[in-house]
Amino acid sequence: METTWTDAVVVARHDATPRIAVLDLARADGGELWEYEAGAHIDVMVGEAGLLRQYSLCGPPGEQRKQYRIAVLNEAASRGGSRAMHALAQGDTLRIAAPRNRFALTPARRYVLLAGGIGITPLLSMARALDAAGHDYELHYCARSRTEAAFAADLESHGRVSFHFDDRAPEQFLDMERDVGGPADGTVLYVCGPGGFMNHVLGRAAELGWPESALHTERFSAEPPTDADPGEAFTVRLASTGAEYHVPEEQSILDVLLAHGVDAPHSCGQGICGSCIVRVLAGEADHRDDVLTEEERAEGQFTLCSSRSKSPILELEL
Ligand code: FES
Structure with a gap:
């Protein structure tokens, strides 16, 4: 699969939370960007070393061809990519690739979206797409705190969204059995977030009897291998x-x-x-x-x- 690249310019940047920067990117030549569906991500090449990172697209659907929006978490364990992204300011340029989507919405009667932290980005696009199509869904958004929850203000008054903050009362923590329940015909789960969140949600979903075919996932970084076995030559x-x-x-x-x-x-x-x-x-x-x-x-x-x-x-x- 050949990757198509273009030069992009940062047209706007703001801090959504103390650790998450939101960047709006447009084509440097002023042309139109590629269309994409909710769940898509782009490769971004940044910094002098040409570090390659993936970010989900989370901008309003009406602006797709004009500019892309991505949200970048400044990770403590960054290998340089998120630091370089956070150093970008309005007017800076970088290379971006045409969007790819391995986390697209599949036809279903009902959708349960489960976001952990920065995992909100593809699920925010999905929520907008499901709203536009009039589909039945609910979004559970887990974050360390309200201050650390990017896009919380956009979602706060939305009747389909529930927040679960680590710094608030335990009763509002995500409880998979109470909040999601067991498998239901025609219902699918979309889960995105850091490794610990994914493992917890997917583990509980399996215990509750959800079949793998109903689970759609996207991780933001690879899990370290659970066994130390490097494998044979x-x-x-x-x-x-x-x-x-x-x-x-x-x-x-x-x-x-x-x-x-x-x-x-x-x-x-x-x-x-x-x-x-x-x-x-x-x-x-x-x-x-x-x-x-x-x-x-x-x-x-x-x-x-x-x-x-x-x-x-x-x-x-x-
Ligand atoms: S290069 Fe990304 S999955 Fe292999």
Whole structure:
């Protein structure tokens, strides 16, 4: 999947919370931007090192072609990307890629949106899209405090939105059993937020009997592997050329292919964006991503940047 880039300029910037900056971006040449659906994100290249980051688009639908809005959390454990983004001011330029969407709304009778912190961004777009289409939904927004909840003022008087703040009474904390309940025909859950929030919500959803097919998720950073097992070395074979490459224990397939000059698609390098998905033609995949569903894995889809092989040889459609 080829990525299309354009130069963009920061046309406005404000601090939505002490840690979250909201940036409005327009094309530097004054042209129109690409259309997108709720749930889409863009790749952003920022800083002298050309750091690549993904941000969900959360602007008002009427302004889609004119400007994109993203919200950037200044992470304490930043590897430089969020710091560089926070340093941007009005008039600064950066590179952005055409939107991609691996978190799109699928047809359903009812939607339950569950946001943790900065995870509100794609779900805010979804809430607007569902409002516009007249669909039935509810949005649960969990944040450390009202001060730390970006876009809270836009949502406060909305009858479909419930807030759950960590610094308030325990009775208003998100209680999955009370607030969401068990699976219901035609209802789907969309969950987005930091790892701890996702694990809690998805764990409780599984305990309450929600099937995986009703759960749609997007993570903002990769979970550190729960086991320390780096996996065995193996060989990867590319179907287009028949070329074979040795993938040692400590390297990813993506790193090996790039080191050999193979033009492999990629972006986040963490198994969360879906840019590097290819198809497995032979061998047994060891999936280690946070982006593919079980169905997609069963169809043979596979991420080059994070997943490995359980078999000595893995053949890829590449
Ligand atoms: S590069 Fe993002 S999932 Fe592999």
